[in-house]
Amino acid sequence: MYLNANKLFTFIFILLGSISWSVVKGQSTLQNALRVEGEVLKPLSLAVEDLKALPDAVIKVKNRDKQKQRYRGVPLHEILKLAGVTQGEQLRGESLAKYVLVSAADGYEVLFSLAETDPMFTQKKIVLAYELNGAPLPSGIGPFRMVVPDEDRQARWIREVRSIRIEFHK
Numbered sequence: 001m002y003l004n005a006n007k008l009f010t011f012i013f014i015l016l017g018s019i020s021w022s023v024v025k026g027q028s029t030l031q032n033a034l035r036v037e038g039e040v041l042k043p044l045s046l047a048v049e050d051l052k053a054l055p056d057a058v059i060k061v062k063n064r065d066k067q068k069q070r071y072r073g074v075p076l077h078e079i080l081k082l083a084g085v086t087q088g089e090q091l092r093g094e095s096l097a098k099y100v101l102v103s104a105a106d107g108y109e110v111l112f113s114l115a116e117t118d119p120m121f122t123q124k125k126i127v128l129a130y131e132l133n134g135a136p137l138p139s140g141i142g143p144f145r146m147v148v149p150d151e152d153r154q155a156r157w158i159r160e161v162r163s164i165r166i167e168f169h170k
């Protein structure tokens with residue numbers, strides 16, 4: 001086939017365009033993904049769509065300005081189950097010294113003991129929220145935020161969650 005310089009340039013232009021588009025797209029999916037790693041059988045990288053496919057929980061709370069807020073998300077123990085983390089009857093012995101370290105985009109980190117996340121141990125709810133009042137969490141808060149409704153002090157309500165890491169304490 002006869003290929004003149006014009007066609008060749010058009011071809012190269014489109015090729016470079018699609019390469020840089022997929023790089024940009026790849027980066028944004030990476031940024032919007034939640035990593036689950038460490039002492040897990042199956043490390044995960046989850047997008048909002050993946051979390052929406054899991055069982056959900058709705059948490060109604062009031063913010064510091066007394067406004068009603070309705071968070072929707074996935075109970076943390078459901079995410080841990082998907083990753084194959086020790087739970088329930090298996091959560092005994094040395095596994096009781098495991099913890100869940102949650103890290104955010106700004107470097108903020110909070111920690112829960114693994115037993116604290118387990119419905120066989122406690123009624124406590126820890127939910128990774130992806131929705132606030134029916135809309136996706138805004139940037140600066142989302143795409144994921146931990147919500148711990150029985151904790152009045154909201155210091156562990158970590159915004160912009162990027163990773164959940166399970167570890168032994170030593």
Ligand SMILES: Nc1nc2c(c(=O)[nH]1)N[C@H]1C(S)=C(S)[C@@H](COP(=O)(O)O)O[C@H]1N2
Binds near residue numbers: 108153155
């Ligand atoms: N990523 C991140 N999450 C965070 C913090 C932070 O500095 N970075 N501060 C925490 C503290 S100390 C509080 S009191 C609440 C405040 O939540 P609000 O901004 O929704 O009022 O967010 C928590 N989550």
Ligand SMILES: [Mo]
Binds near residue numbers: 154155
């Ligand atoms: Mo705080």
